[in-house]
Amino acid sequence: MGEVREKRRIVLVPVPAQGHVTPIMQLGKALYSKGFSITVVLTQYNRVSSSKEFSDFHFLTIPGSLTESDLKNLGPFRFLVKLNQICEASFKQCICQLLEEQGDDIACVVYDEYMYFSQTAVKEFQLPSVLFSTTSATAFVCRSVLASVNAETFLTDMKDPEVSDKVFPGLDPLRYKDLPTSAFGPLESILKVYSETVNIRTASAVIINSTNCLESSSLAWLQKELQVPVYPIGPLHIAAAAPSSLLEEDRSCIEWLNKQKLGSVIYISLGSLALMETKDVLEMAWGLSNSNQPFLWVIRPGSIPASEWIESLPEEFSRLVSERGYIVKWAPQMEVLRHPAVGAFWSHCGWNSTLESIGEGVPMICRPYTGDQKVNARYLERVWRIGVQLEGELGKGTVERAVERLILDEEGAEMRKRAIDLKEKLEASVRSGGSSCSSLENFVNSLKMKNS
Ligand code: UDX
Numbered sequence: 258m259g260e261v262r263e264k265r266r267i268v269l270v271p272v273p274a275q276g277h278v279t280p281i282m283q284l285g286k287a288l289y290s291k292g293f294s295i296t297v298v299l300t301q302y303n304r305v306s307s308s309k310e311f312s313d314f315h316f317l318t319i320p321g322s323l324t325e326s327d328l329k330n331l332g333p334f335r336f337l338v339k340l341n342q343i344c345e346a347s348f349k350q351c352i353c354q355l356l357e358e359q360g361d362d363i364a365c366v367v368y369d370e371y372m373y374f375s376q377t378a379v380k381e382f383q384l385p386s387v388l389f390s391t392t393s394a395t396a397f398v399c400r401s402v403l404a405s406v407n408a409e410t411f412l413t414d415m416k417d418p419e420v421s422d423k424v425f426p427g428l429d430p431l432r433y434k435d436l437p438t439s440a441f442g443p444l445e446s447i448l449k450v451y452s453e454t455v456n457i458r459t460a461s462a463v464i465i466n467s468t469n470c471l472e473s474s475s476l477a478w479l480q481k482e483l484q485v486p487v488y489p490i491g492p493l494h495i496a497a498a499a500p501s502s503l504l505e506e507d508r509s510c511i512e513w514l515n516k517q518k519l520g521s522v523i524y525i526s527l528g529s530l531a532l533m534e535t536k537d538v539l540e541m542a543w544g545l546s547n548s549n550q551p552f553l554w555v556i557r558p559g560s561i562p563a564s565e566w567i568e569s570l571p572e573e574f575s576r577l578v579s580e581r582g583y584i585v586k587w588a589p590q591m592e593v594l595r596h597p598a599v600g601a602f603w604s605h606c607g608w609n610s611t612l613e614s615i616g617e618g619v620p621m622i623c624r625p626y627t628g629d630q631k632v633n634a635r636y637l638e639r640v641w642r643i644g645v646q647l648e649g650e651l652g653k654g655t656v657e658r659a660v661e662r663l664i665l666d667e668e669g670a671e672m673r674k675r676a677i678d679l680k681e682k683l684e685a686s687v688r689s690g691g692s693s694c695s696s697l698e699n700f701v702n703s704l705k706m707k708n709s
Contacts (some may be wrong), residue, residue: 259410260300265704266361268352270368270375272337272391273303275437275529276607277369277504280391280466282306282501283493284367285314290497293364298351300344302328304500317355319347323343333530334446335417341374341453348376356382364704367464370397370454381457388460392437392608394475394489395466395636396629399428399437401482404452412444430639437477437628450600464700465607466491469692470682471615471641490697492612494591496687504530507585512554517551520673523622523660524593526555527605531626533561537651538570542577550600551581551663555588592618600673601663606633606644616684618677620644622659624651643676 267288270498271281282305285295296315299305302323305316320344325338331339355361365385368375379386390397402425414420414433421434425515438447467489469476490496514522521586523545523682527533538561566586567574578584588630590610593599594617599625603622611633611664616619621644637644645659663669686693 265292265364266296267294267364268298268355268366270298270348270366270372271303271305272369272371273340274333275278275506276609277371277391278303278305278503279501279609280493281367281369281389282311283497283499284389284464284466284490284692286310286499286676287490287493287497287697288367288473288701289313289695296361296601297350300340302340303505306503308500309583310499310501317351319344319351321347326612330586333452337450338446340461341372344372345374345377348374349381352378352382352384353363365461367599370451373453373456376442376459385461386459387464389463389464389466391466392560392629393611394465394472394479394487396608396632398475398478399431399629399632400451400454401479402428402449403436403438404454404456406448406450406676407431408445410492415444420600431632431635435631435635437632443563448533456644460485462486462703463488466493466612467479468492468683468686470679470686486699486703488696490693490700492616492687494609494613495616495683496697498591499680502587502589503558504587506587506589508589510583510585510588511596513583514553514593514596514598517598519597521664522596522598523548523550523552523601523603523664524555524599524619525552525603526590526610527557527560527626528607529557530607530611531560531605531630535561535564535570539577540573540651540653541654541656542574542582545582545660546572546577546580547653547657548660548664549581550660551583552578553583553588553593554578555585555586555590558586591617601660601669604700606630606637607635612683615641615643615676615679618673618680620672620676622647622663641675641679643672643679645672645689 269281269285270277289295299318301318301321317492363384365387366375367387368381370388370390377548422432425431425433462485468491476489511693556567594613602619604610606623606625621637623637623646624665625631634646638646645662647655647659685691
């Protein structure tokens with residue numbers, strides 16, 4: 258095994274953000290277990306977990322030239338466009354060094370779909386390359402559809418409230434307003450990034466962190482439209498769990514959970530990017546407090562504008578959360594979701610959080626902020642029927658009612674049953690003989706064939 262590992266290398270190219278780093282490192286772990294050596298190519302804007310899980314991986318950093326003010330002001334989409342411009346040449350050089358100086362046999366380059374600069378190098382060196390999507394298959398379908406719409410007509414449609422509530426043709430149950438468009442920049446630049454990401458060009462395959470039991474029709478659509486093999490090998494957090502948190506986890510919340518009643522706690526976390534308005538934070542605090550249920554709330558430093566953490570919130574906030582709430586800056590999310598005291602997950606519906614919640618059979622209160630989160634929220638409510646979506650202005654009454662529906666009402670118990678049923682299906686899909694496990698094996702075999 259040692260000799261085989263030495264020779265065949267897979268190069269991973271992650272986006273510098275927690276929600277992207279986590280699944281690609283899990284993928285690396287899954288591929289490492291199949292005998293490949295793993296090289297992770299980082300830009301100087303990445304951080305990766307220093308977890309000893311990855312001590313056998315090889316890390317390389319390519320230089321970039323973004324200034325501090327670029328990093329602060331660009332916003333995620335324009336940052337990605339710039340990153341792709343500035344990293345193309347240095348990535349090519351990096352691959353050249355691996356091939357020529359170190360004599361590596363690169364089995365393939367797996368790049369996050371947003372790191373499309375990788376395509377120039379793989380083309381030049383004629384390497385197999387694989388696009389890795391960290392979002393759901395359905396969000397990928399949406400991006401493919403959006404990449405070909407007329408931007409001007411679409412923008413006009415989106416501004417019309419009557420249209421925005423309608424189901425988008427061919428994407429039922431998604432409405433115009435559920436499509437992954439808003440925030441993070443003007444629609445034009447988002448559509449431009451989408452047309453780059455779904456243009457798979459040099460990629461000879463696509464890997465998706467999803468599975469048939471969740472998204473069979475979207476996966477079938479991709480398989481037909483993309484005309485390259487699509488490998489749904491998720492959920493990776495079950496198939497190849499690997500701690501990859503970039504922030505320090507506050508484990509004191511587990512002790513707090515240990516003291517709470519079974520299925521009584523609402524766990525609230527909005528992922529690594531979402532920002533909250535102060536007025537929404539207060540409505541949430543009121544609603545949660547009025548619900549009389551205990552709650553564990555992750556408030557990430559910097560997630561409330563103009564505040565380091567929670568110090569700028571009015572005194573009323575501390576009063577509302579002091580009795581039944583427990584606030585942390587970052588939690589060991591998987592462990593929290595697995596804890597028997599947790600009854601529901603209030604989430605922004607990032608794809609990792611969605612998979613992690615389903616993977617533990619926990620129903621969700623869905624409050625998406627942007628991008629693919631809206632797609633996931635709609636699916637959680639309408640397709641998998643394990644979530645309640647809070648739409649429009651956030652009010653304390655709506656928050657209180659949502660908590661009651663999930664924790665106290667029969668409706669919540671039904672959702673939990675469906676979530677547990679899905680959890681079992683997810684676990685089966687990554688076990689030997691399951692669809693995701695077979696898909697991973699097929700992918701590995703395809704590399705062997707290419708390289709033989
Ligand atoms: C974003 C998008 O929302 C997501 O859909 C896309 O696929 C990747 O980029 P993010 O907003 O950070 O990611 O959300 P999510 O995908 O849910 O990832 C957050 C990760 O951080 C999860 O793996 C979660 O377990 C972890 N986390 C979050 C913690 O470990 N502790 C916390 O306190 C909060």
